[in-house]
Amino acid sequence: MEKSSPAYITGLGIISAIGANVSENRAALEQGQAGIGPATHLKSIHPFPVGEIKYSNKELAEMIGCLDTFPRTALLSIKAAKEAFAPFMGKTEGLNIGLISANTVGGMDLSETLFEAVAERGTFDKRKLWYHECGSITDLTAHALGLEDCWSTSISTACSSSANTIMLGAQLIEQGKMDIVIAGGADSLSKFTLNGFNSLMILDKELCRPFDENRQGLNLGEAAAYVVLMSEKAVTQTNAAKLAILSGYANANDAHHQTASSPDGTGNQLAMLTAIKQSGIALEAIDYINLHGTGTANNDSSEGIAIEKIFSGIPVPDASSTKAYTGHTLGAAGSVEAVFSVLAIMGSKTWPHLRMKTPISGLNWQPNTQSVAKEIRNVLSNSFGFGGNCSALVISKV
Incomplete structure (x- = not known):
């Protein structure tokens, strides 16, 4: 199908354990500073380290001008969505605007x-009880942005959820059905x-060790992140800067297990290959891979094998996982890492891979533990979830 317009990324918003906005997150990545530690706001008998945002619900509500009786997921969602969309408020008259928001827990903290x-x-x-369902977070976010009369929908496909919101948003832009889509997620x-x-x-x-031979599992985290996708028409009307372009994307399913990736990385490989093919670039043109890299034995092995197969015969691109910074943020992970991918392009550097001491045996490549300064034209960002939900985005320099 011929595209009505490319899907340009023109706005970013994020809150995570390493920062309350884009600039704070960028600084933490540059400094290799993780945000994982003991829980303060989450009350649990379990002492597992988590990527918890340091602000209370009351403090978050004061930041965004909302009620502190909202679910925490909604407060995070509104905070990030407002940061992403704020530069364009008042400039969108006559444009078709949509909101696609992802989460996996809804208002579970209240439930x-x-x-x-x-x-x-x-x-x-x-x-x-009204806040329990995942769609309530989307409704509250739309209302906070003044978009309650615009088209919106929710996606919940486990850990690939917010990557899939960005895919759907791009499709709507490319098909001429929307001029602006705010896409992302929160948990x-x-x-x-x-x-x-x-x-x-x-x-x-302990602190997670993605892609380490002795990895023991993941650390959960909480976050929200959104990107603003625009058509050429919307870019012109809003005078937006083109930060990047979503040049390729794909979703696949390896149909292997409810909670585990296939050992040979079938779905992972299919999603990555299809996204790269759609982008129209050669394998050698991928400059950086933002790994899904959770720190579990199964996931890292599966992703590592899939990448090894894809780049067989050529060098594997520089790669790192950022979940060692934020924890695994579930429904927000895909959009969090899309924001990190855009920041890598804008800053001409990769993000250092933390806490890997012994690379996975049997793999012929390993993530980069040091930041690599270079021009980054194309980033492959992976998000692989329960139920075999495998998603990949190719984010490119304009």
């Missing part, structure tokens, strides 16, 4: 309090997710 209320008082505030920490991942026995009791 968990209902069980406690029933146990203590025999009843609970039924109004909080907050909750007892539900911590206990769930603990039951799978894939949480590291």
Whole structure:
């Protein structure tokens, strides 16, 4: 299909354990400064380290001018979405605008309090149930942006969720159905997710070590991140700077297991190859890979094998995982790492891979533990989730 317009990335917004905005996140990446440690706001009997955002719900609400009774996921979502879209407010008259937001926990942090209320008082505030569903986060975000009358939808495909929002947003731009799409996602920490991942026995009791031979699992994190995608028409009207372009994307499924990647990386490989093919660039033109790299034995091995197969016979590009900085932020991970990929292009440098001491045996390549300063024209950003959901984005310099 002929594209009505490319999908340009013109706005970025993020809040994570390493910073409350784009500039703070960039500085932490440049300094190799991680944000993982003991939980403060999440109350749990488990001492697992997490990538927790340091602000309370009340502090977040004050930052964005919202009620602190909103779910934490919504507060994070609104914070990042406002940062991304703020430069264009008041400049979009006559343009078709959409919001695509991802999450996996919805208002679970509030839902968990209902069980406690029933146990203590025999009843609970039924109004909080409205926030439980994932779509409520999208509704609250749209309202905070003044987009309640615009088209919006939610995506929840586990850890690939927000990467898929960016894909769908690009498709809508390319097909001429939208002029602007705000795409991304958010997830907050909750007892539900911590206990769930603990039951799978894939949480590291120490700081995670993606792609290390002795890796023991992942650290959960919380974050929100959005990108603003625009058509050429919208770029002209809003006088936006073209930060990057989404040149390729793909989603695949390896149909292997509910919570594990296939050992040979079938879905991972298919998603990456299809995204690169769609971008129209050669394998050698990939300058940097933002790895999914969670720190689990299965995931890192599967992704590593898939990359080795794809780049067989040629050098594997510089690569690193940024989850050692933020923790695994689940539904927000894809958009968090899309923002980090754009920052790598803008800053002409890769982000250092943290805490890897012994590379995975059997792989013929390894991530870069030091930042590499160079022109970055094309970044491959991977997001692989439960249920075999494998997504890959190719983000390119304009």
